[in-house]
Amino acid sequence: MEQLPEVSKVNKSRWFSKECQNYSMYTTGSNIEHLEDKNIQSSTTSQILEDSNTSKHEETKETVISRTEEIKPQSICPPRGTLNRSITVGVLLFMIWCVIWSVSGHENQPDGNLVGLFIVFYSALIGGKLLEIIRIPSVPQLPPLLGMLLAGFTIRNVPFFSTHVHINSTWSSTLRNIALTLILIKAGLGLDPQALKNLKRVCFRLSVGPCLMEACSAAVVSHYLMHFPWEWGFLLGFVVGAVSPAIVVPSMLLLQKHGYGTEKGIPTLLIAASSLDDIIAITGFSTCMGIAFSTGNVFSNLLHSFRNIVSGILLGVVLGIFVRYFPSEDQTNLALKRAFLVLSMCVTTVLVSNHFGIHGAGGLCTLMLTFIGGLSWSKDKIGVQNVISIAWNIFQPLLFGLVGLEVSVASLKSNAIGVSVATMSSALLMRICFTFILMSCAGFNLKEKIFIALSWIPKATVQAVLGPLALETARTSAPNLEPYSKDVMTVAFLAILITAPNGALIINLLGPKLLAQQDPNKIVV
Template sequence: MYTTESKSEYLEDENFQTSTNPQSLIDPNSIAHGETKTVLSDTEETKPQRKEKTYSSCPLRGVLNVIITNGVILIMIWCLTWSILGSEALPGGNLFGLLIIFYSAIIGGKFLELIRIPLVPPLPPLLGMLLAGFMIRNVPFISKHIHVDSTLSSVIRNIALTVILIRAGLGLDPQALKHLKEVCFRLAAGPCLIEASAAAVFSHFIMKFPWQWAFLLGFVLGAVSPAVVVPSMLLLQENGYGIKKGIPTLLMAASSMDDILAITGFNTCLSIVFSTGSIVHNILYSIRNVCVSLLAGTVLGFFLRYFPSEDQEELSLKRGFLVLTMCVSAVLGSQRIGLLGSGGLCTLVLSFIAGTKWSQEKMKVQKIITNVWDIFQPLLFGLVGAEVSVSSLESNTVGISVATVSLALCVRMFTTYLLMCFAGFSFKEKIFIACAWMPKATVQAVLGPLALETARISAPHLESYSKDVMTVAFLAILITAPNGALLIGILGPKMLTRHYDTSEIKKLQLSTLEHN
């Protein structure tokens, strides 16, 4: 009896302990109370420790942490390169020069993005990349230790050209082109051809260029830059400006066609300039190259429409890899066998034909190509800036180059305004389209150095003309890219009608994403 009662009292007392507040457990005569008190005090002591672990953090966060992390990544990339290739990663080596130009261009682009002027749209980052390469070349102490072999530089720029052409080919939307019909073709072809012809005339009489070089320079200047136009149009479209008449879609679609025409014309002139023989022979030679390009691009494009098949895994990755490797091989291989310009047209045809069959998967492939472009863009503009040396420029070269670019640009804008007449646009909209059709960047960054590299390899006696072409291309980017971006951002909200139907804006944004 005593044992049973004592056990029941112990159980009742234990139940009482678990249900009472810790502050009421103060009886020192009870062992059970003491044990409970010890357990509760332990838990109370451990709570602050857990709290400290939860809220303890690295002392450096935010921008400073990002800078230190990226700096360590840069150092480790250099250490890895040096441990594998040795002197190539040291000052004066090619890979050291590429790393410095690459990271300097990225920093220049980021720095330009940080510059915010009230009521003024942001400047394109490619301008900062171009200036970074220009400073590396023209600062005496730095230029002594930064060197990139001309052959390696040419290969990188050709790969960048290939990526641009792939994006242009994939960006051509057959439905949008069919919907816009004549206006899109008029806007893409007219200003490009007229500006190329006007630049040829001005460069022949002002810069004393032969007619072959004059038209080659004209097609270098004739292309508009999607890298400036497309982001600016997307921003206006998101805010509802000009979407009722499809002005942003029109400009984005026509920019790709404009580049295709300019690059094709440049390649034709390049083959004429650096080939021997009569004019008739050169024309027939160019026609043969075009036919070979169209045939090869069509065959490879139809091949990529069905291989790999849609039941395979990692479909978009395989398609992106095949497009890149085939197109880079076409561009570099055509130069190797002497078919100048054939690879570029083959790339455009291949990517366009293949993209028409991929439907929704096309956007995933475009994203892969965009990621590749993010790598080659700073290299391209950094290397282009590094090609321009102030010390080698003649006193009057800059002045006559600026005059040629300015006069050709005026002809282009006036032509654009005239061609947009009778297309259903108001006076303000035609002025806006004419101003938005002036930025130049990506195509000029590729084609200008390409003429210089070709002259160095096959015709050193023509290197002086090619250097002038390079200078004009550099100045065209420097003048038109920032001014064009500013004009689009400032004039767009003032001259375009704003449409507030959000459902239609979303629908147009989806179609634009498919296009780009």
């Protein structure tokens, strides 16, 4: 009985020591786990920091690489940019020519029409590009169409090229008529109803008055100086009486971009009036050409011309209403379909009207069709204009190259150039003075009136179409009138050669000096 407590004490001591060991193991383990958690957290934090530093390093490395790639000059081979685009377009046109060559007959021979058109197109294209590259310090860039015109003139008057380049007159006339159609489409789509409404009085005076005054002045001077009949004098007057939107519009847009003359709407006025000016000139030319090549009396010819004008306007209104609703708004590629439909309709009407001798009806139909159709297209109108601009970029070198090809120095009379320049200069001087007078009561100051009068002289696109048109008509229907048509062609060529570069220089040089500048950020176009 006495040994039990001792045993119990021993057991208790053993139990206590065991519990102490368990407690120490528990505390040690918790401390180890706590330290491990801290180590894990610290390692995770350091890993996160390392990852962030690595990502930042990689991002900076990528930005440095991208900036280095941007700074790194582009390799010459393979070419990029403008050179690549030019080569691509050249190869595409060459392949189109190869396809036509494979299905055509004798036209693919070295003296055929296709080879001639190929040479004229690329020569005019190169001439325009060279004029863009050649820059004179402190002088605005000359219009590329001048280089295209000189390229065709060089092909015609250099003996080696003139003996190898042959283009049928029918092909040349058809291509120029298509170019005229594109000009009329651009003019019809470029008419802004809001601008015409706001500037209707001064715009009407600026588009109708100077054109009619220059046409009448050219008719009088050519009748007494060049011995033209009155109908041919007025025909020549309407040829040289049209202003060129190809020069006026880009120059006005550049001035408008920098805020010159925008407070009184001078760039908008000139852009809108240039299209109306061309409409008046083309209508007058068609009427005079119908009278010049007809055999009846004057009254019947005027009645016939009036009938052609009315029929062209009515047909254009009907077709314009049609293209407002066809294709519908729910179709895809709407701008491309509308542009193709308008282009096909307008080219067909112009060519068919010329085939039947109704020269003015097709042009008026084109203008009315595009103007009425464009009223309901709103924002899609810009897409149609872009497609038409692409087509114009193809036909522009052909147009001016073919116009230069029609002028032969060997066939000119000894005094033809001097008389032609005198006739054109006299009519142009009357145009400038009359424009200044018409703008005197329109709310413009002296500098603005001088600028508007001088900026109304460039001539290019309409003269390039109408001048050869009279020559082609005389060759096919009235060979006895060919001398008059050749003189008209010479005056049109000289008008482009003289007024196109000088007009562009005058607009770009005098615009910043004579027009008040407004902040471009505050301009509402």
